[in-house]
Amino acid sequence: MLEGSQTQDIISNIEKNPALNHLIQLADKLVDIGKSVPFIAPAFIILKIIIDIEQKARDADAKCEDLLERINFMVSNITVLEKVEAIDPLKVVIEKTISTLKSAASLIQAYRKQGAIARRLNMSNSQNFVQMAQKIMACSQDLMLSLQIQQTGDLSVLSRSVPVDNQDKEAEIFVSTHGGQSVINCNPELVEKFAEKMQLTMSDQVMDQMQLNVGDILEENQSRIETLLKENSSNAIADTIKALAAEVREREAEQRLTCLQCGKEYREAANGAGACSFHRSPEIKGTFTCCGQKSPCAFSNHRSVHHCEYPYTSFFDYAYGIIGYGSTIDKWAEVLETDMATNIDQYASVGKLIRWTGYHEEITQPLMIIRIGRVNFGSSYYFQVLDVDAIKSVNAIVRQTGKTLIFRTVQDESEYSMGEWTLDDAGVINGVVLSSKVATSDTATVKTVPINIETVSLSGEVQTLSQSRFRVYKPAEPYTFPGIRHVGHIARDTPLREQREFKARTKLPLIVIPQGKMQANSGPFMRGVGENDQFEGTLRIFNKALPSSEAYVTLVSCTAHYRLVGDKEYKDVRSLSLGNTKFPVSIAPTQSVDISFGAYIHRNAVQVALDEVCRGWAMIALHHPVRIRLTFKDIEDQEFVFVQEYVHDPRDYLVAKASNDILFLQIHDVFSAHRSVMRIKKGDEGSDTIINIGEDRKLSVEDLNLIVYEAEQTGVTEVHLRDRDSDLFKWDAWALVDLSCRRVYGFKVLLMQGSSRSKKTTAALGYAPCPIYGEGNLEERPIRYADEKLLFPELEPEEVLNVVSDDDVDDDRVVVTAQAADPIIAIATAASSSVAAAISEVSKATNSLDAAVFSSGVATLEKKLESLGADVTSGMATLEKQLGSLGADVTRMATALEKLVDLLSH
Structure with missing residues (x-):
């Protein structure tokens, strides 16, 4: 007769195994279907056999769990029978499924009878599980085809590999390197050697299990299952399965808790030793320090509240979330000592917990947090949050046991961290004593912290009972030190000199007004970084000819050359860009055009080797100002030459x-x-x-x-x-x-x-x-100076720095003759840049005047300017009288001319 365990006894094992739980639910459903389809009764009887085997198993096994999941997938297809009208044609495939279930039950039974050592060393076990997985896949495919099931679920449960862990791999290597299966089966010394390597216990039954023929055991099991099928009533088995399923469903309704060690849900009824599996260390880049494996290495019962009785991965995330922020704890007291020889700290603290982690809302419930030791994997520590009830529970234990020690990191008297409760005369906790000591100090640092356990708050001042100090002494006189010793060049922190301005050289009626200083390497994108220096600027070129002259100037080209101050000749720049300017460019009388330029100059070999990116300054100009000469040509090949200078300014960087x-x-x-x-x-x-x-x-x-x-x-x-x-x-x-x-x-x-x-x-x-x-x-x-060994290093001579600040190469000026422009323009050209600005104002003033009126006014102006002499004031009066007839529109022009004449009279 098939003897099942009592339902109450097997529930805990079922709770721990989701695949087994699912199998019971499927068996329960098959019982219902069996009422209308009697020939599937053997299926749920075999499932009951598998359930009995697995619920009695003392340990979890990845291969058995994997096989249960495959069986669940296969059997779940049979449940479709309740919707199928033509049953008889399906008997063949159902019989094949039942046969496959018999084989699976036989394999599980044979495997579970072996001990941990025999399971690993018997290579046929893995082969049998692989073959069984293939059988279940083939049977499942036949079922889905016969029942016309369109499977939309995850088929990976059938196609995935049978799990093989590290111990399986090590066993395979051990067998192959020690002569094969037959040698291992007959050699107790080798088996014992493997057991020691795997940290397993060798028993008397191991060699018997090793020498059994697994194939024979499978056949015996199949025969026994056949006998059980014949001897047992399907109705009795059905009733057992129904009762078991009902109990499981009842337990499913029990409150579920979340385990903080493994993150899984559990019920207290199914909780017990080994129910929870976890790692003991934090996860770092997908690996764990505790074992180096992905599979959990520690087992215990589930816990729904954080604790520090033993380490587990999620505890460190929890603890670091609190201690990693300065806003989470209001510290009442802490003691910290550092061993001067090892640099290892001894630490303890107590305070009020304000937040569970940074940026959280404040906690309204009064909570106290005690921390003793450093919270690290491999270290001894205590880290506990206590509310009123928890402190009172601790108080009750203290009264019963008389032990006031909260925690001590080590028993060594030379170094430790420690916390203790203090009690009043009535035996009620009224404070905490924190202590820390290191081997390099003679005494411990001890503080007592008074607390009120009813309000979980600080109830008085923290007292320092003893303090470990490193004794220092006051020097009897001030210390004196040598001055700074420096060898080598010192770079200037100011420019070599002010930047010079140069006059344009041309016979054309043009003047140039630079729009700010020329800049170096100022753009976000620099071509040939590390090899070139780029100089950028904008020139406003003004045609100073009178409108009546109709003297248009058409520029057709521009070239650029550069010279370092100190050099005699100009050289070609590496490249020149002129922004959006496209030649030819025509400039009408009294009109101007802005031309932006960018000149690239190649550094010398030494500077290129430095491969330096210079943002906002030019390496080639460090010790020699740089001058860029722009040469424009008009349509008649006349030149217009302008020189602009760049002087390095180091103050910005x-x-x-x-x-x-x-x-x-x-x-x-x-x-x-x-x-x-x-x-x-x-x-x-x-x-x-x-x-x-x-x-x-x-x-x-x-x-x-x-x-x-x-x-x-x-x-x-x-x-x-x-x-x-x-x-x-x-x-x-x-x-x-x-x-x-x-x-x-x-x-x-x-x-x-x-x-x-x-x-x-x-x-x-x-x-x-x-x-x-x-x-x-x-x-x-009295003071005692240190014995200094270090001396100033020996240095090699430095190259003499050749700095040239100025020369006279560009000092000569070309005077623009009167033949190239009208008299007023010739006078203006000889004037300073202030005159140029005045002329610009005159030009702007004339833009709104009628051409005929303006020509007449200018003719009069020319005559008056020729007669200018010592009495500029008289000339100005006459000029104003002549211009008065021009009307209100000439007022702006007169104001500008007054400024010009004032300049010319000085």
Whole structure:
């Protein structure tokens, strides 16, 4: 007779196995279908056999779970029979399905009878599961075809591989490397060796299991199943399945909780040892430190509340979400000590929990959080959030046991972190004592924190019972330091001189008005970065001829050349762009045109090798101003030449010394315009930082004490702190220790050229005093300077820098003759740029005048200008009388001319 376990006993195993749960539901459905289709009765009897085997299993097995899921898929197709009218033609495929179920039940039974060692070492097990998976796939396909089922679900359950874990792989390697299956089956020593490797226990039955023929066992099981089918009543089995399914459904209605260790839902009725599987360490890039595998490596019962009894992955996310933000805890007290030899902290704290993580809403319920030790995988720690009820529960345990210890990281007396409850006379918790000690301190730091457990709040002042301190002494006199030593060129921080302006050279009636200074490498897109310097500017070219002359100027080309001040000849630029200007360009009398240009100049070989991107400045102009000469030609091949100059201005990008810099060192590469800077500055007021070295090294009092401790241990008082080595520069910093006063009294910094400079030609060495630190009335001691070993490095001679600021090559001026323009224009050309501006105003004023009226007025103006002499005022009066007849429209022109005449009279 088939003997099933009591329903109540098997529920817990069913809850842990979703595939088994599903199988029971399918069996229950087949019982209902069997009432109208009797020939499927063997199917649900076999399913009951499989259910009994699996519910009795003591351990989860991936191969069995996989096989159950395949069986579920196959059997779920049989449930379609309740909708099929013609049943008889389907008997053949149903019989094949029942036969497949018999084989599956036989395999599960044979596999479960083997111990863990035999399962791994018997290679036929994996082969049998693979063959069974193939049988179920073929049978499922026949069922779907016969029942005309259009499968829209996931077929991967049939096509996927049978699971193979790392232990299977290691067993396969072990068998193949030790002579094969037959050798292993007869060699207890080898089997025991494998068991030790897998950390499994060797029993007396293992060798018997190894020597059994699995094929024979399968046949025996099949025969036994046939016998069971004949001997057992399908009605009795159906009743058992119905009762089991009903119990499962009843348990399904029980409240489900979410386990915080594995993230799965569970019911307390199905909870127990081993129900939950998880990793013990945080996940880092898809792997786990605890085991290095993806499969869980730890097992316990499900937990719906976070705890710190043992580590699990989600706990670290939970804890770091709290301690990773400054807005989550209102700390009432903390103790922190750092071992100076190992740099390992001992830490404990207690406070009020405000938020569960950063940016959350504040918690309304009063909660206290106690943290002892560092929350890291592999470390010993306590991290617990307690409400009123939790504290009272703890109080009850303390009263019963008399044990007030909350947690202690280690039992070692030389170093530990610890928390203890304090009790009042009535035995009620009224505070927490926090302690921390390291091996390099003589005493522990101990603080007592009074709390009110009814309100979960701080009930008084925190008292420091003892404090571990590193004793320092006050220097009897100020420390003195050498001055900064610097070898090498120093780049200018101001321009060589002011930029010069040059007059256009031409016989054409043109004048040029630059629209601002010429810029270098100012565009967002620079062609040939690292090889060229680009100079850009805009020129406004004005035709100063009178409208009556109809002297149009048509420019047909433009070329550009450059010269470094100090050179005698101009050279071709590498390329020239003129923006949107397209030649020919015609300029009417009293009209102007704006022409933008961009001239690209190739750097010399040394500068190209530096491959420097210069935004807003030009490398070729570092020590020599650059002049760009633009030559325009008109349609009659007459030239119009204009020179514009660029003088390097370094002030925009050089780093300046700040007000809180204690030391500011700099070295210069005058050939690339780089200035490398290293600075030491005081820490910000109110912070724990005493000194900042470079951009990212901050030193607190604890850091300085650690430096002194190391110096005392080694005897080296010039302590190397760190260095930084880049392509352009390298710096090293040392702390100078006074062993008499047990303090760092200064810092020494050496700044040199970096690894990209094979020839070291410049360096700077400087000292920075350390601010006096230490609390209370310090005992005074005589000072003792550090024994300095570092010397200023030997450097190679630096090239002599050739700087040329100006020359007279472009100083000659071409005077424009009266033949090239009207008299008023000849006078204006000889004038300054202010006159040019006045002429521009005259031109604008004449634009609105009638041509005939304007010609008549200008003719009169020309006669008056020829007679200009000492009495400019009289000429101006006569001029105004002549212009008065021109009407109201001439008023603007007269104002402009008055300015012009005033200029000409000086």
